[in-house]
Amino acid sequence: MAGAKGKFLTAVIFFAVLCSAAGAAGYVWVHDYSVKKVRKETSRFNDIVQVDFEDAMINPLDESLRIDGVKFKFAMGSTASARQVRIMEFDRKHRIPHFMHLEAEQVDVPVNFMNFGTLSSDLKKMGYERLTFDLAADYIYEDGTKRLVLRKLVLDGKDSAQVSIGLGLEDVKLGSPGIGGLVGVSIYNGGMVWRDHSFISRLLDCMAARKSMDREQYTRGILRKLQLQKQSAMSRGNGHAEEFYAGVQAFLEDPSTLSLRVEPQEAVPLLYIFMGRDLDEILSLYGVRVEAGDMVPVAGNE
Template structure:
């Protein structure tokens, strides 16, 4: 082999060895740091088969994850991929991550939440989750670019929005009193969720499911008419949009675009529900089931 060829071959081997060593070092350090971080949270336990980091984009991946949260709740996932994560602040200012094959039982929450999840047929969730948010320190605002959960059996939920008057750097629950909603949008693509809900509602009312659906449609029509009689077109149109979804539960988009950020406590101060809809400038748009996957 010519000297130049030997040099090139040797250099390539050198690069491969260096790269392999770098990958090993980075992955070892990431695993060490991750385990130390988990150990630093009381009650949190995480087991996994493997963890590695991509040198090119710094994506961290964990496989076959089983976790016990600090409150005792359990969840599992086939894979967790962290694309971006703020390590500099106790409460991260940004996260972009996805969970593939997540398994979680909402009934673990107990109380009214457990009863509600059972009523809605959500005893067990099995799907893919994605979260992407960023906090603006100067504006004290948090923008949820996307939160989604896709369960092939139940349906797909997507949520986005912006909240203001939020201080993540000195975060305490009592400070949420001043939290304001600047905008929000919820999209839901129904699969079996709504039919399960109506079946269980009909069983509770001891009437056929078709009758329960007809009564709900009739009630929403009445509520829309009352809102219209009160000269509240926002509430009237929102209720009619909800009625359209009940009649043909395909997909629904609920948007809130208030003229200015609204303190979230306003929604729990005994205000008229129609006025809350007008205050939030709520719109509801439904699409038929045909084509929803």
């Protein structure tokens, strides 16, 4: 009897060791496959951005992907990095993915001329040697309707601001990047919420110092100009412009949350913004609404 129990125990231990070995071998194979697969996929975009990373792992159950220690070097010379990128959904059929849902932790963008051009000088005066933030993005493109819906784009910088954006675009030519690709593209709705942490305060300090003023004095001057613009919009019956100036006024008096909605009566070409129209006309044309505080929903609708 004792011998039978000993044999059974030995068999159990052997089976456990065998399973552990198989599991370890499976993990090593999946890990090796993940790294090779990610390097192959990212190499498709080398003419736009070169991607390097420390580690990668594909979840075989849902095909989600985790990439650690990611570094980006763009063709124009700008650079960025992220501690970790998680891709929950990704279109592998098209060179430019038609859908993607991802999150990135501790994105780091150095403040230098290659990344921000002449703005880098002002950002450094505001105390930023680098901009760091978490990022979340979710979009889908439909071939049939040529609609691009940015369901969510969130940049959350603890020492700057949290920006949440949603957008709905029509007649998008996904394979035509750059200014030429914007020809014919229209916006049918969108929105943004800016939750300030310290960026606006730093910006006002920087602009005031440029004018040799303190921030309070400089802000009062801006508020007076906004009041005059609001009264002018009111006299011309432009409700969108009047609401815009009132919302920005309230936000600058207490920089916390600013919400913006784009609700045109019908889809409006994006390039109209650059065709010599003044701000009041643009606000009315695109149906822009602004409010100091949260205004929901924000995301573009499909």
